[in-house]
Amino acid sequence: MAKFNKLDQSDYYKLILRCVHCGFCLQSCPTYRVLGIEADSPRGRLYLTRAMVDKRIDIAKDVANHLYKCTMCANCEIACPSAVKYTDIMFITREIMAEANAVPLGAEQLVNTINNAKNIFMMDNTLRKDWVIYTGVEAPIKDKADMVYFVGCVTSYSGRIQGVAQAIASILNYVGEDWTLLKDEWCCGHPLKLEGATKEFKKVAEHNVKMIEETGATKVVSGCPGCCLALKKEYPEVLGRKLNFEVLHFSQILDEYIKKGKLKIPKFESKVTYHDPCELGRILGIINEPRRVIKSISDKFVEPIERGKEGFCCGGGGLLKVTDSQLSESIANKRLEMLIKTGAEVIISACPTCYQSLADATSRKNKALQVIDIAELIAQRLGLM
Amino acid sequence: MSNKNSELAINRVISNSEALTSEEVEKFEVDGLKPKAVVIPKSMEEVAEILKRANDEGISIIPWGGGTMMSLGNIPKRVDIILLLKRLNKIIEYLPEELVVTAEGGIILDELQKVLVNKGQFLPLDPPYSSLATLGGVVASNSFGPIRHLYGGVRDLLLGIKVANSDGTLTKFGGKVVKNVAGYDIKKLYIGSIGTLGVITQVTFKLAPLPEFEESFLAVFNSINDFVKAYKEVLMVSHSSIGIGPSAIEGFDPNSCEILNSLNISKGYLLALKVLSITKDSMRRRISELLEIVKKHDSITAFSINGSEHESLWKKIQEYPNLSSNKFSIRCKISTLISKVGDVMDFTQKISEKYALQYSITAHLGLGILYTYFNSENPYELVKAIEELRAYVLSIGSASSLVVECAPLSVKEKVDVWGPIRKDFFLMKAIKDRFDPKGILNPGRFIGGI
Amino acid sequence: MISDHILKELESIVGIDRLLRKKEELMVYECDGQTFFKSMPDVVVLPTSRDEVVNIVNICNKYNIPYLARGAGTALSGSAVPIRGGVVIAFARMNSILEVDFDNQRVVVEPYVTAPQITAVASEKGFFYAPDPASYTVSSIGGNIAHNAGGNHCLKYGVTTNHVLGLEMVLPNGDVLELGGKALDPPGYDLVGLMVGSEGTLGIVTKAVVRILRKPPATAVILAIFDSLVDASNTVSEVIAVGKLPAVIEFMDKYAIKAVESGVKACGLPLDAEAILLFEVDGFEDELDVQSEKIIEICKKNHARSVEMAKDPDGMAKLMAGRKAAFGSMGNLAPSYVVDDGTIPRSKLPEVMPIIRKWGEEHGFMIANVFHAGEGNLHPIILYDPRVEGKEQEALKLGLDILKLCLDVGGTITGEHGVGIEKAELMPVQYSKDELKRMLFIKEIFDPKGLCNPGKIFPEKEVKILAS
Ligand code: SF4
Numbered sequence A: 001m002a003k004f005n006k007l008d009q010s011d012y013y014k015l016i017l018r019c020v021h022c023g024f025c026l027q028s029c030p031t032y033r034v035l036g037i038e039a040d041s042p043r044g045r046l047y048l049t050r051a052m053v054d055k056r057i058d059i060a061k062d063v064a065n066h067l068y069k070c071t072m073c074a075n076c077e078i079a080c081p082s083a084v085k086y087t088d089i090m091f092i093t094r095e096i097m098a099e100a101n102a103v104p105l106g107a108e109q110l111v112n113t114i115n116n117a118k119n120i121f122m123m124d125n126t127l128r129k130d131w132v133i134y135t136g137v138e139a140p141i142k143d144k145a146d147m148v149y150f151v152g153c154v155t156s157y158s159g160r161i162q163g164v165a166q167a168i169a170s171i172l173n174y175v176g177e178d179w180t181l182l183k184d185e186w187c188c189g190h191p192l193k194l195e196g197a198t199k200e201f202k203k204v205a206e207h208n209v210k211m212i213e214e215t216g217a218t219k220v221v222s223g224c225p226g227c228c229l230a231l232k233k234e235y236p237e238v239l240g241r242k243l244n245f246e247v248l249h250f251s252q253i254l255d256e257y258i259k260k261g262k263l264k265i266p267k268f269e270s271k272v273t274y275h276d277p278c279e280l281g282r283i284l285g286i287i288n289e290p291r292r293v294i295k296s297i298s299d300k301f302v303e304p305i306e307r308g309k310e311g312f313c314c315g316g317g318g319l320l321k322v323t324d325s326q327l328s329e330s331i332a333n334k335r336l337e338m339l340i341k342t343g344a345e346v347i348i349s350a351c352p353t354c355y356q357s358l359a360d361a362t363s364r365k366n367k368a369l370q371v372i373d374i375a376e377l378i379a380q381r382l383g384l385m
Numbered sequence B: 001m002s003n004k005n006s007e008l009a010i011n012r013v014i015s016n017s018e019a020l021t022s023e024e025v026e027k028f029e030v031d032g033l034k035p036k037a038v039v040i041p042k043s044m045e046e047v048a049e050i051l052k053r054a055n056d057e058g059i060s061i062i063p064w065g066g067g068t069m070m071s072l073g074n075i076p077k078r079v080d081i082i083l084l085l086k087r088l089n090k091i092i093e094y095l096p097e098e099l100v101v102t103a104e105g106g107i108i109l110d111e112l113q114k115v116l117v118n119k120g121q122f123l124p125l126d127p128p129y130s131s132l133a134t135l136g137g138v139v140a141s142n143s144f145g146p147i148r149h150l151y152g153g154v155r156d157l158l159l160g161i162k163v164a165n166s167d168g169t170l171t172k173f174g175g176k177v178v179k180n181v182a183g184y185d186i187k188k189l190y191i192g193s194i195g196t197l198g199v200i201t202q203v204t205f206k207l208a209p210l211p212e213f214e215e216s217f218l219a220v221f222n223s224i225n226d227f228v229k230a231y232k233e234v235l236m237v238s239h240s241s242i243g244i245g246p247s248a249i250e251g252f253d254p255n256s257c258e259i260l261n262s263l264n265i266s267k268g269y270l271l272a273l274k275v276l277s278i279t280k281d282s283m284r285r286r287i288s289e290l291l292e293i294v295k296k297h298d299s300i301t302a303f304s305i306n307g308s309e310h311e312s313l314w315k316k317i318q319e320y321p322n323l324s325s326n327k328f329s330i331r332c333k334i335s336t337l338i339s340k341v342g343d344v345m346d347f348t349q350k351i352s353e354k355y356a357l358q359y360s361i362t363a364h365l366g367l368g369i370l371y372t373y374f375n376s377e378n379p380y381e382l383v384k385a386i387e388e389l390r391a392y393v394l395s396i397g398s399a400s401s402l403v404v405e406c407a408p409l410s411v412k413e414k415v416d417v418w419g420p421i422r423k424d425f426f427l428m429k430a431i432k433d434r435f436d437p438k439g440i441l442n443p444g445r446f447i448g449g450i
Numbered sequence C: 001m002i003s004d005h006i007l008k009e010l011e012s013i014v015g016i017d018r019l020l021r022k023k024e025e026l027m028v029y030e031c032d033g034q035t036f037f038k039s040m041p042d043v044v045v046l047p048t049s050r051d052e053v054v055n056i057v058n059i060c061n062k063y064n065i066p067y068l069a070r071g072a073g074t075a076l077s078g079s080a081v082p083i084r085g086g087v088v089i090a091f092a093r094m095n096s097i098l099e100v101d102f103d104n105q106r107v108v109v110e111p112y113v114t115a116p117q118i119t120a121v122a123s124e125k126g127f128f129y130a131p132d133p134a135s136y137t138v139s140s141i142g143g144n145i146a147h148n149a150g151g152n153h154c155l156k157y158g159v160t161t162n163h164v165l166g167l168e169m170v171l172p173n174g175d176v177l178e179l180g181g182k183a184l185d186p187p188g189y190d191l192v193g194l195m196v197g198s199e200g201t202l203g204i205v206t207k208a209v210v211r212i213l214r215k216p217p218a219t220a221v222i223l224a225i226f227d228s229l230v231d232a233s234n235t236v237s238e239v240i241a242v243g244k245l246p247a248v249i250e251f252m253d254k255y256a257i258k259a260v261e262s263g264v265k266a267c268g269l270p271l272d273a274e275a276i277l278l279f280e281v282d283g284f285e286d287e288l289d290v291q292s293e294k295i296i297e298i299c300k301k302n303h304a305r306s307v308e309m310a311k312d313p314d315g316m317a318k319l320m321a322g323r324k325a326a327f328g329s330m331g332n333l334a335p336s337y338v339v340d341d342g343t344i345p346r347s348k349l350p351e352v353m354p355i356i357r358k359w360g361e362e363h364g365f366m367i368a369n370v371f372h373a374g375e376g377n378l379h380p381i382i383l384y385d386p387r388v389e390g391k392e393q394e395a396l397k398l399g400l401d402i403l404k405l406c407l408d409v410g411g412t413i414t415g416e417h418g419v420g421i422e423k424a425e426l427m428p429v430q431y432s433k434d435e436l437k438r439m440l441f442i443k444e445i446f447d448p449k450g451l452c453n454p455g456k457i458f459p460e461k462e463v464k465i466l467a468s
């Protein structure tokens, strides 16, 4: 609670005050678009935050229910004419909420899970590399390597998504990279940061950075935008220092390979569209790379509406899947509709979470639509899987 | 009230005002009813004063502008005093840089236009009888002409209004600025209310710059089907933005086409456009695009005209009701869906043949508004035809309506000129009752007996 | 407070998910786009159909509970503030486009549809929906109707009332009425016209029929920079007088420029300029130059320091960047502001602009001006720091003084934001007793119990006096 004292004089409060309550962000917000409830809109969440700082309302779970019903997709920041740093504010707010134990149950449990198991699934972390066995791909664990492949929890453990890891590993092998998995990869900690558990997040960051640095790698690659965001931006922030390795999303690596002629990929005939993962497109600004990769193999690429910087969330972001899975699904349905409108037969994603959300939405809709990760698609075209 | 008493009351009402002599009064009538007096107020305040007294005495008032739309409305319940507004004819403020004019309600439209044209501007309203019609009358009767297509009607152009009320007050709504949302938009109520809520003494209108270049594009079709297909396509590609135009898209059946008969146009279904452009070259391009469309739909002739020929044609079109008035005793205004204009034309022809009526039809195609004109020796047939046509129009729905704008008494006695009331009528009635509690203003002439 | 059994009745209409009653849920409905006027509703309901709205209104009627309809809540005058508590009927779930009728150039929508959504479906065949108030990407058509919203392009294309032809509404007595429709000129008094701009005080719109127009084939943007407020103001009048009607004329003064240039959206506008004017002309491609030349000539004649024109999308976007960023950049100058909305005759701009500047300086406020000059619709933005005691009140008061000035020169207290709570006290300044009385007649006819969005437009005192 210490944080809230003197808050009204702080920079944090200044950030909040910048919101002039114009509401221009409403239509950009996936949760508001589905629910239509002001408390579940960016403006509403900022208003509640301010009300807590102003002590007009208690720091309580009831408020947290709305604050955590946000996918942290940051689309509102793009829409905001006053340049309100919504996600910056919310990360601080969530820290405060966590400190006050005013966090929705699902989020709280997730923190415990990660603390205990080092992954988000409460699985034995030593089974993290079992995907290698299941998929039969070759995946080295070396003491030293140029490149680390940071797999991430969702990709490691979720059956359907393990194909992404297989694809990435096989492509890295195909081009002959000197790469390795980490000996003991922990959850990247991004969910901890999302919950507001800064201390725990720092611990995880320290561990993973140590692991990476031990390999001497200059590059870390991941197929998961959440992991990329954590490694690239959030780790240096929480550790307070620059890191000696570059963090790349696998779509950037693919783009690079294609540019350098390392991959000759046969054309893909189906009509395809691409869904921008929020963390990849909007937050990390990786918008053109995946598109270049797709266009290099497809002449039938169609853009959906609300894409790129203004990409509409799949519903899987933030901690929404654990705080309100129903809402998460409704958002996914909405996004899927936009993607279906393009007339594409294949939806390409570049994020294991988006993959999951959209694939689930597709099966709910009984649509004969294929959702595929960009790495998988390329690996398949290359005949690697 | 006995005759004697009412005469005294009327005298009290008009005692301070200039009134016409009894011979002159003879020239006035509304649906065959003669007024007991005709007064000519010189100021808005005087109008208000007269209304107040009339209200006190329970004397009915019929405002009279240019008298060009006096045929509009049901037969009045009473006609006591006609209020002749021709003296209220001053321009109150005209600043060209404002593109706005404020004038008294009795000013004649064409007179005002003369002043505006000097500054390269005009009031984009071209109702029939514009050489007689007054601004107040145009508002009260919601009159308009072909160029409403581009510039909008009274409800789009009127910025402010000053009204004399039956309680003797003068009230102003709206203003002289183009954007104003302070309070309820009361001025809208007066538009087309034929003076049943108050007497319009002053109006402020938004103006428009005169168009640079203007030409007529005309095309004639043999079959109504071709005509309909052509106009629909023309509408689809036509812009309704000032400067891009066309400012009017008109249609005429073979009968009205014949009456217009300026350029010896072959008789048929006539499509007439007022095409606008900013340069000469682009005019040529636009005309040739139009030519292509109408040819595709088998027009029998198509050409453009400009200069004085163009102007006199549009004067004729504007004055069509006047031009044809000796031929037809009935004029109906039909508002419907843009896409249904062809169907209504078709139905009108059929019904006219069925009842052996003489008829003609004109249409503002882009507005979905048609005028059907009828004549017959036999009023019963006329009534039947109107009723059947109205039933047909109402069956289209979407707020479609038929208003008999002009009809002899024999017909008015049997038809409600406004048609059936809708569910919202009780609100209208309540408004009338609050604005004119004693019902002295034009009693009985408006919708639902208002 | 609303008793539990009434809540139960409401719940039986909308279900538990669409009824909000917890403090944190209600608090965010205590204000709209502005935050000076606040008042919490007792309950918020989110209907999904007209019939639900009817049932809700009937319950409010039965128990004499005040209610109001809320769209996106972007209004700036407090018109969506439930000043007497009661029920807020939030329309966010009624957001379907019901019909796109190209043949008749009409679109039928539910109230929460936004203008860009209409334009998106209309553009399939080259049409668009014209009114574009600053909030148009988020504000609802229902709200636009309630406020008769204007926008950048209304100089040429008119305001909301010119584009709304039919309404379905729920009257305060629970009746459902169809006013107007796709066809023009329904006989009788123009009740559609009356409803538009009535700030939700006469009933609740549940459906609207709007007109769509053909998109102009090409546009060009002109940016002129001036060293004097008066020169820029004169230019506006002159452009209008010569009959070259641009689709847009926007004005930014030096503080607005400063706001933009000191933030992340800086776009290279000169900080030493007194004002810039931005014009947009539209028409056929081959005619744009002719139109623009004349405007450029007038700018130069009025001593514009520089005039630039662009016809390509990138170039236009560049010239418009400053204007687009202006409102949002105000935070660079001060943490809070009051924005007013008076309209004046355009020819009064040269007179009024320097006075506003002077008043600001006298009271120690920076007043930035970014506005629709073509319509004379001023938006003076009075910047202040809410943490300084009394400043907010002072800013509000200065705002009202500026509005009185607008009245003095023949204008109005609100061009597009509406009266709401904020300007109610100026209504008796703009209108006479007899005029207000007639407006109140209307209110009484439509809403005899005074439950529908009470406390708006008319000052309490006046209502009482006139009612007696
Ligand atoms: S981050 Fe995304 S979900 Fe959260 S408030 Fe902003 S737009 Fe809505």
Ligand code: SF4
Binding pocket: A018, A019, A020, A021, A022, A023, A024, A025, A026, A042, A043, A046, A076, A079, A080, A081, A082, A083, A084, A086
């Ligand atoms: S976050 Fe930005 S867009 Fe949203 S209400 Fe606040 S200022 Fe407006």
